[in-house]
Amino acid sequence: MAVESVQTAGLGGASGTLTALVAADGSASHRFLARLTTGIAPMRDLADAVHQFCLLHARHPDVIEQALGHSDEGATAAWMAEAAAGFAAERAYIVRLVAAAGPLPSTPGQAQSEAAIAAQRHALDMLAQSDRTGCADGTVLALVLDWPAIRALLDIAGERLGIDPPASALPPPFETATVIDALAATLPVERAMLFGAQQMLAQHRGLWDVLEARASARDAH
Template sequence: MAFQVQQEAARLGAAETIGALLAADGAKGHSYIACTIFARGREAARDLADAVHFLSSLHGRHPGVIDHARDKAADPEVRAWLDAAAAGFAEERAYLMRAVVAAGPLPSTPGHAECEAAVTGQRHALDMLGRSDRNGCALGAALALVLDWRAVRAVIDAAAQRFGLALTPPALPSARQALAIAAEAGSPAVERAMVFGAQQLLVQHRGLWGLLEARSEARAEVFA
């Protein structure tokens, strides 16, 4: 699907292409993170705790993708959007960390060392995207993170409710604002870089969703 989206990129602008990437590869379209994790009965508590712990491993550190992109922004409009996104994500990060504390220890799961190594690799990949010198790459990754976070936030909210934590309002800029920034990319080279950054961010997210699903299945076998 990602290859088909790349083929369409030559005919679509950055905003349309990133929107297509979200539809094809975003968290909302992943069966585990969008549906199964909420319907696991007695296992839901372990699955949700696992999810917030690993999300914090990937996105709980500062500076993150959005912060790095902001440091590179020269256009005033883009910089203003990234300022708002960085401030909003700081609130989202704090909420995520409160959910981690409320969830308690990371659930015991077979193959944990390998999972930790995989997430370390994903975190490094995101750091490289955020620090990329290719004009538009970091911005594309930041846009994809903001857009994909809406589906991720549903998981954090479910964990908060499960573990007795008060919900907080979403703090990130709207999808409409994000896509408006993408639509003003400028040159075709910048558009391509933005699409690449967005695509690679989503690749890392999908890797995490697959990892969480595999961990859930491994626990189910142990505790069956």
Template sequence: MTLAPPSIGRDTGAWELVERLALTDGIAQHPHVLRLGARRPDQRDLADAVHALCATHGRHPGMPDEAYAARAQEDAQDWLAILSDAFAGERAYLARLTAAVGPLPSTPGQQASEAAISGHRHALEMLARSARRGCATGAIAALTIDWRSIRAVLDAAARHFGIDIPADPLPPRAETATVVTALGGDPASERAISFGAQALFAQHRGLWDLLEGRTAARN
């Protein structure tokens, strides 16, 4: 997949670039995300999404752990450590939800779906391990944005299946904005951050397109 870098103006910071990409490429307005976050989502669709999210983001090490271990951007290490702790809690939440929703709903084309989800997970792992300074940082900055939408779906599943909803452990958006802007303080890092963010958003869109297609196949 070839990603076109967004246009970069002289006064544009790295976080602003990530936010611009989120508006056009993030999953917040994806129809299936909105459908599952609605008041009465379909139980099978919720279960399918929880299983897919667990397969993609529920394993250790997660993306922040991988990026922390890779140490491609030394000045991001403190921020990555905070996010590693936060996503450890989110993985535990995903595990509880996966147990609560029961088996994966029967869906035509299951083998192809599993291969596609494995591909998304591998692509995200490669982003997090990138040796290019700023690339993993950008991907994880984008993850913190998309995770708010993912969290809305997880919380909808928790309400539906009677699971307690834990507090959101991610740092406030303003803190992340300050950190990412500083980490993109030079043009090369800023470009790498925007590239990593764009790649993360593309993988997430692909995953939610897949889940939407699985809903159509079941119906």
């Protein structure tokens, strides 16, 4: 969804714009996530999602840690440090889920999937290390706002695997909204922040597309 479309929807402030972007273009609106979280999804599809999100986000340094080293925005410094600590716990949770889920489900076209996710990791690395003021911050803000939808899927997988989901330590939405509005003090920074956010959401949607294609390939095999 274009930023311009969101901005004309009558939402106030940068936090309203970014929240609207996440609602429109984030994970929660993807049909495959809806399929996995409605009813009883095949365990192989849940396991595949856990494995692929592990490949994308359970690296060290992760996206937030990289951005923390590149952002010099005082408005996001404390929030970013809190987000980095919280996401480290999320990474540990994903690793536990992967260990419990066992091997990656056998899927036709595995090499193409690996190449697609490697490209996504590279794109996220570039966003997190961007020298454009506000871009890395927007990338992380969108990740944190989009994560609850992903976390809902991870928790379903955890429950099926006998793992009690830990409480999230990511910053709460009201803190994130305050940071967004403080960061968007000038139009160039706001635009860079929204660009980073859009690109992060595009990578997540791309991964859901990959997961949907992989599930279809397994069903047809």
